[in-house]
Amino acid sequence: MRLFTWLVILIFLGMGCKQAPRNVITPAFYYWKQTWDTNNSQQTVLEQLPAKRLYVKLFDVTTTGDNNILPVAVLRTKAPLPKDLEIVPVVFLMNEIWAHADSTLVTKVAELVSQQCANISNISEIQLDCDWTQTTRKAYFNFIEQIRKHPFFRHKTISATIRLYQLKYAAKAGVPPVDKGLLMCYNMGDMRKAGEHNSILDLNTLQSYIGNNTISRYSLPLDIALPLFEWEILFRQGLNYEGIVRNVDVLDPSVFSKTSTQLYTVKKDTVLNGYKLRQNDVIRHEFIDATTLKQASKLIAKQLPHGNRAVIFYHLDSLILRNYPLNELQETIQIFN
Template identity: 40%
Template sequence: MRKISILVISVFLFFGCKQKPVVHPAFYYWRTDYQNKKAETDYLDRFKSKSLYVRIMDVDFNPDLQMPVPISPIKFSDPIPKQVNIVPVVFIVNQVFNKIDTMQTAVMANRIAKFVAEKVKQAGKADYTELQIDCDWTKTTRNRYFKFLEQLSANRLLKGKTISVTLRLHQVKNIVSSGVPPVNKGILMCYNMGNLRKYGDQNSILDLHEMDQYLKDFLQEYPLQLDVALPLFEWAVVFRNQQYAGISKRIGKIQIEDKKLFKQRENSILYDLLTDYPAAGLKKGDVIRWEQVCADDLLLSSKFLSRYLSPKERNIVFYHLDIDLLKHFTNEDLQKVIADF
């Protein structure tokens, strides 16, 4: 009887003390010049980040050349730290796949593989293990995009490497029309989920209601292994006569809090410009929607996602590695988010 009791207790302890899956914190690097700034590298060390997801280039269709071309490729003023692996990321404008056929996608796949290999060497790395493709594909571009991914996977320069793709919320929910990409894994982009161009008080970066609507009944059933990307960024969305006019890179926290420039509407994230502001190309009466993400938003998001994601080893990638953004969050803030997974 005593042996049975010991056995029962042992089984209980085994299951009760079951370890949580391993989570690997990482960051995106989304600038056109990599510089090894100590303040930012310290964050990689602090979170024991083994990988840095580096935007290599955008790819868009050039109407004059009638072919896809690289846009704003990154340069490496410094090598990436030795202890950190590079995960190259290539952003492809969705409309490219409406402009080219499957022969041209094969050519594009080969050129991307060669271009990435060269950039990885410039980053001071002998090789890499994962290539990430970022494209917000649609029903009309799905077939050519998926064919491109197959061609990319078959490229000799990518033999043995993981191909991952970004997934937007609508692609998880609308799996019948969006399809499932023919790759090893995806990364769920938990930002830019609202209607950026719609005038109003909503935060288009991170909307928990949208996340619930698009993921609650669909995330558990998604067939790909999933990493998760979470936002740390902020931006100023400009409206003129209640029409979307773009995102201003000249407006930051300092400018938006300048009471001589802007007046905040009561209980709102909308700000009225009080005077012409030529340096930013803005006019008196323009409205700025100041969107940002706070630690509580991230924590609510991580708690939601942890309920519906399968408990597997995964990467949690923060967008992006920028000291001006990271200073809004404490080490404890981000550790709590990571711990939820």
């Protein structure tokens, strides 16, 4: 009898020592370019990560000078989208449209999404991306409620992007009427501010937004998006914000001198790729290295409740991916397990 009792005790102890089931993490990428075509280096990363899902921007919705609302940057596919990945269509809605939106907008957007998805099978999720504010939330949230009733959207998971300030100030910003959110863990600083700082991702800024439990208290389940991109920002005479410049080689010593970790000063007046650069203008190079990416992931992951979620890298670009060894991306994904 004693032996039987001890066996029962050991069985219960063994059951109590079992580890909780691990989260199921779905590795994914955003594809934000206007044209999709086959690309061997991108395909290799998708296969070896391995990615399970691809979030593809179909088009932007914006306003014209006469306040008409229309789609722009509509996706063109020169090759089929990957058949072995779950495709999530994404629509980017400019915040400015809500001042001019009418009752026809829902139908126009829904029908264009349906047309763009004609050759995509088994769509289970559609994502809406909008940087809404307290003043536009009513119009945007109403749009979401109405488009969910459209036949193409009905019975699908509807997700919405959540910026960090919308997370922190959820009481003012409101929570969109969707099934789940996608927390954008980038573009958190003031890119117009001169000097040496990183507006894409800064650990102190991230911590100020998420605090100790802001993520865990949010009322929607959250997927996570992390930055894999870089940009250069031009400041006239090092002070006045001029905007993002593209395809400018700041490492060209004939044009620039490196004055700090991020800052490059123009040596003489010149025109480079159509940009008129003046002597003493400054370009700030912003980039997120793999170490910072993993540190940010740890801050985020420790607040996430147990559950399955996607971890999405923004964005799929063969040039950018050269900066991130595959094992670094895999280790970043593992942080969320």
